[in-house]
Amino acid sequence: xxxxxxxxxxxxxxxxxxxxxxxxxxxxxxxxxxxxxxxxxxxxxxxxxxxxxxxxxxxxxxxxxxxxxxxxxxxxxxxxxxxxxxxxxxxxxxxxxxxxxxxxxxxxxxxxxxxxxxxxxxxxxxxxxxxxxxxxxxxxxxxxxxxxxxxxxxxxxxxxxxxxxxxxxxxxxxxxxxxxxxxxxxxxxxxxxxxxxxxxxxxxxxxxxxxxxxxx
Numbered sequence: 576x577x578x579x580x581x582x583x584x585x586x587x588x589x590x591x592x593x594x595x596x597x598x599x600x601x602x603x604x605x606x607x608x609x610x611x612x613x614x615x616x617x618x619x620x621x622x623x624x625x626x627x628x629x630x631x632x633x634x635x636x637x638x639x640x641x642x643x644x645x646x647x648x649x650x651x652x653x654x655x656x657x658x659x660x661x662x663x664x665x666x667x668x669x670x671x672x673x674x675x676x677x678x679x680x681x682x683x684x685x686x687x688x689x690x691x692x693x694x695x696x697x698x699x700x701x702x703x704x705x706x707x708x709x710x711x712x713x714x715x716x717x718x719x720x721x722x723x724x725x726x727x728x729x730x731x732x733x734x735x736x737x738x739x740x741x742x743x744x745x746x747x748x749x750x751x752x753x754x755x756x757x758x759x760x761x762x763x764x765x766x767x768x769x770x771x772x773x774x775x776x777x778x779x780x781x782x783x784x785x786x787x788x789x790x791x
Contacts (some may be wrong), residue, residue, distance in 0.1 A: 609635040610642055614649075614656040615692040623699040626653070650703055650710060653696050658718060660693035665725050673733040674780055677752065680729055681772035684753060688760045689767050701761060726753050739783060752779060 613634040618626050626649050632639040646652045664687050667680045688694045700718075704711035726749050733739040752775055759765045779785075 603641075606635070606637045606641060607645060610637060610645075610652060611656040611659055614652050615660065615696045618653060618699060619692050619695045623702070628652075650700070650707075654700060654714065654717065657693050657696045657700060658721075660691075660696075661687070661718065661722065661725075664691070664693070665722070667725060667728040667732075669729075669732060671736070673729060673736075673738050674776065674785065676729040676732070677776045677779065678773055681752065681756065681775060682769055684726075685756050685767040685772050688756060694760070698761065723749070738785065748779065752776070 610631060614626075614631055617630060617634055621630070628642055628646075628649055629639055631649065631652060632642050635642075642652065646655070665680075665684060668676050670676055670679075688697060700714055704714050727745055730739060730743065730745055730748060734741055734743055755775060756767055756772070759767050759771075
């Protein structure tokens with residue numbers, strides 16, 4: 576997310592005017608967004624162990640008590656920031672061509688996971704999930720289910736257009752397309768180039784005897 580200065584400045588810009596009312600004083604949507612906007616940058620700067628609720632509050636320009644009204648822990652803050660980033664940044668394109676859409680989407684996913692601030696948060700949350708079963712379940716239900724839907728979307732659109740068969744094994748094909756990206760991000764730490772993601776798309780197209788479009 577782009578850096579935020581403080582909640583007061585965010586409030587003065589007007590924003591969308593949408594507010595939450597979770598306590599008797601009312602919630603400031605601008606203050607909430609300010610917290611989410613600084614959380615991932617703070618993690619990149621200080622590492623997971625260095626992030627504190629006090630530090631988030633200071634960077635966002637809000638009171639620590641305000642943060643605790645909305646989130647129980649720094650992990651909850653980071654989770655919400657990450658989910659918002661994923662929703663905003665990982666919308667699959669819809670050009671009408673499965674080859675172009677998959678090429679664009681895998682490049683976007685690779686950048687998000689391996690190079691962006693939210694990608695650093697993702698790796699920290701995955702690490703946290705390894706020794707916190709309750710959080711792991713929450714993470715799967717709130718992120719992975721939605722992400723699987725985003726990953727499948729280009730294939731589902733292609734099925735609807737008749738470019739792919741109706742009986743396509745959606746789960747298996749999705750795993751073959753995006754699984755290698757997660758493997759490199761979480762296991763080998765190898766770079767994920769355009770050539771690598773384009774190769775995954777080309778292999779998919781060959782399996783289904785579809786035309787390989789010119790790489791951009």
